[in-house]
Each structure stands twice: as C-alpha cells, then as structure tokens.
Amino acid sequence: MGKDLKGKELGTGLCQGKDGRYIIRWTDNYGKRHTKYANKLKEAKEILTVEKYKVQMWQDTETNTQITLNNLFEIYMDVSKQKLAKSTLINKVEVYNKYVRNLLGDLPIKKINKQTIRKYCSDLEDKDGYNPKIALVALKPLFRFAVAEEYIIKNPTQNVVCANTRIKKSKGERDKVLTNNEQKELIEFLLKSNYLCKYAYLFLLGSGLRIGELLALKVEDIDIENNYVNVNKTVKEVLNNGKKVVVAGATKSKAGNRKVPLTELSLLAYTEQLKMFKQNGIILKSKDILFPLLSLKLKKIKNKKAINEYARVRTWNEQFRRLVAKCRELHPDFPMITPHSLRHTFATRCYEGEISAKAAQSWLGHSSTVMTQYYQHLTEENIKPDIARLSTIMKL
Helix, strand or coil, X not given: CEECCCCCEEECCEEECCCCCEEEEEECCCCCEEEEEECCHHHHHHHHHHHHHHHHHHCCXXXXXXXXXXXXXXXXXXXXXXXXXXXXXXHHHHHHHHHCCCCCCCXXXXXXXXXXXXXXXXXXXXXXXXXXXXXXXXXXXXXXXXXXXXXXXXXXXXXXXXXXXXCCCCCCCCCCXXXXXXXXXXXXXXXXXXXXXXXXXXXXXXXXXXXXXXXHCEHHHEECCCCEEEECCEEEEEEXXXXXXXXXXXXXXXXXXXXXXXXXXXXXXXHHHHHHHHHCCCCCCCCCECCCCCCCCCCCCCCHHHHHCCCCHHHHHHHHHHHHHHHHHHCCCCCCCCHHHHHHHHHHHHHHCCCCHHHHHHHHCCCCHHHHHHHCCCCCCCCHHHHHHHHHHCCC
C-alpha cells in the first residue's frame, strides 16, 4: 500500500515521491516491472486502471482476441469514472444498453470492421424508435479508446457516416430561433394564458440560460440590487441507491459559472413568479427553488413540498412541446420549437442589438466566441441591413 506525502493511503501500485509527483508501479504478465509518473492523483489512478486491464486482457493474445465490445465498454466506463460527470456516465450507459449491448455487444472487437458498423447502422434505420446517428456517437469514443490503449490497430468507426435519421420533425418544425414577430407572439400568448409555468419560459427567453440552469436557480440567485442572475449550477440526474434522482450540480463548464444581466423580460418573469406564489399563499424564501415544476393543468399551488424538489429537464421539455402546440392553435405558422430554441433566440437578439461577441459569449456561458456565433442566426430581418450595404457596393 503506497502513501502520499501526508501519509494518506493511496492503494496498491501508487505512492507520492518527494518531488510531489505520483509514482505508478505494476507488473505485467511476464513478470516485468513498470513505472510511470503523473503530476496529479486523478491522472495516476487513470493510468493504473488502464495498465491493470492491459495486464489482465491485452498481453495474453488468445484472451485479447476474445474481448467483446461489452468487455471493452466495461473497461472504458471504469476508466471514465475518474474524469466524467456522473450524469454523463448515466447517459452513456443508457445509450449503450439501448443501442449496442444486445446488438453488437457480444462480438469480439477484433472482428468488428467498417462493414460491420455500416450494416449495423443500416439495420437500425429499419427499427422503430432507434436513431443510428446516436448509436454512432456512442461507438466512436469507445473505439478511439480501444485504439489509444492498443486493443485494436484501426478504428472501424472512423469516416463512417449514417443515413438520415428516422426520427423526423413535425410539419412546420424549425430548429433554433424565433423571428422578432414570432417572439412577440410567444410572449403575448404566455402572458395572456393561465399556465402557472409560463414565467419560467419567459425567464428562459429573457436570459438565454440553458434549461437545466434555469431549473437549478434559487430565489437567492437573483440579485435585484445589482441587476443580474448568478448562474453557478445546473440540474442533472444521478444514481442514488440504484434509483435516478435529480440534483443540482456543477455547470457544463467553467465558463458556465457567470453573471447574466436581468433584462426587462427576465425581471418581469421573476417578479410575477414571486407574486403568483404569494397569491397562492406561499412566500418563496431565498433557499427555495425559483421555478419548481408547475404542470399545465395546475390551477392553484397547494403542494409546498414541490418548492424544494428539482424537476427533470425532460419533463420541462415535454411540457413546453404541449405549450407550443397550444400556441400554434392561435398562430398556425408558429414553429414547433424547444426550450433550447429560446437560448438561440436570445443569442440572435444579442447579435441584432450589436452586443459585442465577448459580452454575448460571457452571458451565454460559452468557452469561445465560435460557439456563440453558431448560436447567432441570420434571419430575413437581421440580414436586411447587410443586403442594403451590399447593394450600395455592387452598383453598375
């Protein structure tokens, strides 16, 4: 059992040297001793995990030939535990179990080639409820890992593309962004409606937050005095005693921790949300969730317990779909958007308002302005000034 410089046990094969570096030692199947070094404990544990699997499975050629895709996935997940968020791990397991485990999982990885992957994707095209593109996204990092760790020489998923997904969009559905007129239609529809959940979606549109960040907000995260929203967490699903529970955890990235200005729309949504709860006999306190789940059918808030229970993002997405369907009854040409479309709309309004790229990047919580530009869409309205400028340039 090795120890660090403070005397803490690190486990077999790990210790910390006087220079602060972590020392990883192991013996291969032929009795040869190996040593590696790492600057961080997390990195050292990852190296040791990989090398142990190499000892167990890779160096024995006969055994390695029989390593199945399911075996590889277990190895990959064991290593990934040390660097991926729990919610990401849960999602990977769910996708793999649905798309791969019983379809490709029993095949030895050395017998999987590009033809195997192409046929697999083609077969998924004929299965209801399956998206071959999602399957390929699940397989690619798995095979990249296999190549990096020398289980195989070539990645069979490299340069393989899937046909168009079977999951088709509804008629009139359009991704990502609302025009100015559509934005007004949505705001008017929500404000005139009796839906108690309406202020959450108005706040989403007025702030550009991700839906998970919105659902994690507490009353104390709104700083009225300084006019900003303090974003420092997001809701995610984790396993607790074998059951999925929704908790508030770290944001998507370091850039996700940010202060977002309170716009006129988001401030209105905040104040009306507090007023609505007060009218129902509930005073929201600083530690209470600002936007707990309030269903479309709810007419009066009676369950105080819900104030401190985080809701699943999937539930809010589905509720928004039904809400947009109601809006389309009044405005048939209104697009079938998602809550994330409101974030794209916010980014596009920033572009139209000539907000600096750096400011928009900061408010949206992007790591680079490149991603922010991806969120800022050209519409018939906001491209008109550029067309006018082009006309003056391209004169006869």
